[in-house]
Amino acid sequence: MLIVFPGCLYIGRGLQIRECRIGRVDEGALGGLFTVGSVHLQSNQIVRLSPGWSNGMDNIGKLVFTYNTVREPMASTDCLRHEGAQRFEFADNTLHCSCALQWMINAPEEEQWLAENYCGPEENFKALLYFSPAAAGCAPWMPPPLLLQIRECRIGRVDEGALGGLFTVGSVHLQSNQIVRLSPGWSNGMDNIGKLVFTYNTVREPMASTDCLRHEGAQRFEFADNTLHCSCALQWMINAPEEEQWLAENYCGPEENFKALLYFSPAAAGCAPWMPPPPPLLVPSPAPPLPPRPSSSPSSEVPDSFSTVLERFDGRDKTIRSLYFTLVLIANRLRDQRKADQLMAFARQFSRTRLVCRMFSQPSLLLSVLRIPRAFRLSRDGVDFTLASSISVLYLFCGWTELIGLLTESGFVGRTTAHSLRYFGRALRLWVLALALSIIRCLRQIVRRTAANGLTWRKSDREWLKTQLISLVGFSADFVAAVNSLPRGMLWAGKMLPSHCASLHLAASVVGVFKQFM
Structure with a gap:
């Protein structure tokens, strides 16, 4: 079977298939052409060329296969042989050959078929006839191994x-x-x-x-x-x-x-308890048909999705963070100082709750850090792996520093409040550095994916890009506001209004909650 798109067949004295996109050419696809003197396949994009595709062409005087591109790697020269046609021209084609084929072409009997074709977009078979395929990373090939x-x-x-x-x-x-x-x-x-x-x-x-x-x-x-x-x-x-x-x-x-x-x-x-389905009866008994299940309306899906988000640690953390900065912004706008102080005191309870909850994420973070040496050999992108590992290590140290600051503030470690503020300041610096690395990693992934895809973006790629851009907005908002909390003299520290910082942190928190619904 020859699978092509219509509009590229020309039938005269000969059959001409030019500039087509062909899915595959199966065995014997061109057999049975009794009234055609010649067949020309030229300048086509072919995904797969099956062995024996030219079988059955006993009445064809000439078969021309030139300027075609075969995308699927070919493991042997069986796809290039023909039976039946009196004359066969096979030249100037671009073939994606496997390592096995690259080793095969060193045999003299294959030179006549492959010397005038191309292996991949750059390498010529003729060049490969004089240079070892080992230079291209191909181990010597042997017939079916054990x-x-x-x-x-x-x-x-x-x-x-x-x-x-x-x-x-x-x-x-x-x-x-x-x-x-x-x-x-x-x-x-x-x-x-x-x-x-x-x-x-x-x-x-x-x-x-x-x-x-x-x-x-x-x-x-x-x-x-x-x-x-x-x-x-x-x-x-x-x-x-x-x-x-x-x-x-x-x-x-x-x-x-x-x-x-x-x-x-x-x-x-965020996983609800799950039980396996009960085993079916050996002798099924007739039962009346069940009524159609009512479709869930959007009004019922929203509470279910929100409850699922709140069951996860990230969902709860970002929700509490959003409430905290919302209360801070409201307190900054109140004219009654007494009510504003009361609302700020209430908001600080949300901040303290987040601090305590973050301590329980440290065991899993520690496990992921301990697995970094083991996972290094599985990574293909060393730069991305280094950035991700550095971010995990920074967040781990940040959590430990916050824990020491919390114990110092409670009086278990140290004696003065200045000690606790010093530890919380160090945690802030670690967090700012982790945010900077997160922004760099996100930008690098976007640039690499954009360069790889060019102008052709699939639906999954567009969804991935949307997620990355949303994450980049959240990281950037947190980074700008967090730098303002550093000691004066570092970048733009201390130059922004508290309400502006709270607005940026709230935007990053809302982005975090929104990502939980994606």
Whole structure:
């Protein structure tokens, strides 16, 4: 089957397919053309060229395949061979060849096919005939090995039984891959595999159960050091002892460890208690049809979403922070000084509540900092990883400094109020530095993604950009207001009105609450 977009076929004495976008050319796609003297495929964008695509062209006098671009990497020269046509021209094409193909072209019998074509956007096959593919990072290729390794790949999904039927492979290693979806039963059919290794992979789509992690067939299964985006149902499941062996050595999201979740309630992450569905009856009994479930109205979704936000630590923290700065702004506008002082005293209770609640986030932050050396080998962007790790370390030290300041203010450490103010001042400096690094990291991610995408932005990319811009606004507002609280002489410290600082902090708090609904 030849999949093309209409409007690019020209039929005269010969069949001409020019400047088309072709999804794939399957085996025998051009077979059975009895009334066409020649076939020309020129200047096309082809995703996949299957082996045997030119089979069945026994009545064709000439087959021309020139100036085409084949995007999918080809592992062998089988896609370039033909049967039937009396004359075959294959030249000036741009082919994305695999390492295996780059090693194959050193054989003399392949030179006639590949010398006049291009491997990738820059390298010419003719050049590769005289230089070792090892210069391009390709290890020497051998025919089907006893070990199948799939490393550092971007995989859309792994369907059920995707790796079944591997009879000549002793072991399969999937390592350091970016996987969108891992379907239940993906490892079924691997009865002849001795060892299946699934390590250092990232699975982006949330998994609702542990069925995706089970295997059938392989004699030995290693599943460790993976980053999994798990649903609330999965977070509750892992409290069961029989699941610990699968999940104890993997990560749930970028920060939380499954092992930590075994000892702390998932409710802290905003997950309502979940129970598995009851088993179905062996003999189903007829039951009257259920009435249609009423659709939820927007008026009922808002309270549910807000209650879910308040169940999370970040949601509660940003909400309390928004209330605090709202009360501060109201107190600054009151003309009655007595009522203003009372309202400020009431607002300080919200600030003290946030300070105490932040202390309980330090254990999870400490765990993430301790895992930095271990996670360093999994990172592909060293600069981004360094920025993220530095931010985590700064927030950890900031929390400890605030704790010492709180103990000093209560009289447990130190003797004067000046000591507590000194510690809170140091915490403020650490927070300002963390905000500056957050802004730099956010800007760098936006610039890199914009440069990579150019003018073609998918819907997911636009959503990501919107989230990043909202985060950048929040970080910037907090940074401008926080610098004003530093000692005088540092940047613009002390030059802004208190109401202006409170307005900026309130804007950053509202941004934080808004992000919880996204």
